[in-house]
Amino acid sequence: MATGVVDGRPITVTGSWDKSVLVWDLTTGKQVGEPLTGHTRGVGAVATGVVDGRTVAVTGSGGGTVWVWDLATREQVGEPLKGHDGKVGAVATGITDGCPIAVTGSDDESVLVWDLTTGKQVGEPLTGHTGGVGAVATGVVGGRPIAVTGSGGGTVWVWDLATREQVGEPLTGHDDEVGAVATRVVDGCPIAVTGSDDGEVRVWDLTTGRPVGEPLTGHTSRVRAVATGAVDGRPIAVTGSDDGTVRVWDLTTHRQTGPALTFPAPVKAVAVTPHNTHLTVAFGHDIATLSPH
Structure with missing residues (x-):
């Protein structure tokens, strides 16, 4: 699940194991148009971005392919985009x-890494993880674009996207698969904020590669x-868990803000809109939109 803005309106894009991609207007709470279809396997990863001034969705599937959609023209x-030999479980x-x-x-x-203007792969694959890569985020460190990836091996890696080299040693501390970043x-x-199958949330200083404070605990x-x-x-982090809760953390104090939000099914995805106007939560087969205030 990912959020964005189309024609000045906040939207959420969701992917499902039913092979479809849906777009939702967060102002009205209604689905926008028909489902985006074409994937031949379940859609397990979604991100949004801007290409030539147009908002796009990038979706990855169990079939190993990555699709790009113009959200204005649908x-x-x-x-x-083809290159992976396994399920694509993370996109940024x-x-x-x-x-x-x-x-x-x-x-x-x-x-x-893919050039979204040409649709071509950029360079060789970034390799080194010893488990499937189920989490990806991008950012900037020291003026240089980076990617942060989490894997089934329990490690977090940082990559310099300009040189295409690993930055420092893998970040270690989680005891199980890192599936969110x-x-x-x-x-x-x-x-970087990471979530793991060990139930912990960790915060990392991407300049030093060291953990910031103690793990954020509470999820079961x-x-x-x-x-x-x-x-x-x-600044806040929002985390969702199989325990059916969503927790909000103040990243300045490293404390939970308010009580946990409880849902009747495992929480599979959370997303915050670009202007922090909406929090979207996917749980079970349902989606809820909340105000972060």
């Missing part, structure tokens, strides 16, 4: 040298989803 952009978008890119992670343990700048410091089952945003100007 049409597929170009041919599917970013900018490198002024070029819009997508970064994808797969069960084949590789990370691929998001980035943010807090007090001028670029950080695996943490499937992480998103970052702001409330009243304060």
Whole structure:
């Protein structure tokens, strides 16, 4: 699940194991148009970005392909992007040298970078993970674009997208698969927030590669989803878990903000809109939209 803005309206894009991609207007709470179809396997990864001034969705599937959709025209952009040998379980978008890119992670343990203008793979795969890559986020460290990836091996890797080299050693501390990651700048410091099957949420200083404070604890089952945003100007992380709760964390104090939000099914995805106006939660087969205030 990912959020964006189309024609000035906040939207959420969701993918499902029924092979479809749906777009939702968060102002009205209604589905926009017909489902985007074409994937031949379940859609397990969604991101949004901007290409040539147009908002696009990038979706990854169990068939190993990545699709790009123009959310204004609701049409597929170009041919599917092919290169992975396994399920694509993670997608993020970013900018490198002024070029819009997508970064994808797969069960084949590789990370691929795609030029969204040409639809071509950029360079060789980024390899080194010893388990499937199920989490990807992008950010900037020291003025250089980076990707942060989490894997079944329990490690978090940081990649320089300009040099296509690993930055430092893998970030270790989780005891199980890292299936969720998001980035943010807090007090001028670029950080990553990761969620794991060990039930913990960790915060990392991407400049030093070290953990920031103690793990954020409270979830009683695996943490499937992480998103970052702001409330009243304060940076937050939002985490969702198989325990059916969503927790909001103040990234300045590292404390939970308010009580956990409880849902009747495992929380599979969370997303915060670009202007922090909506929090979207996917649980079971349903989606809820909330105000982060």
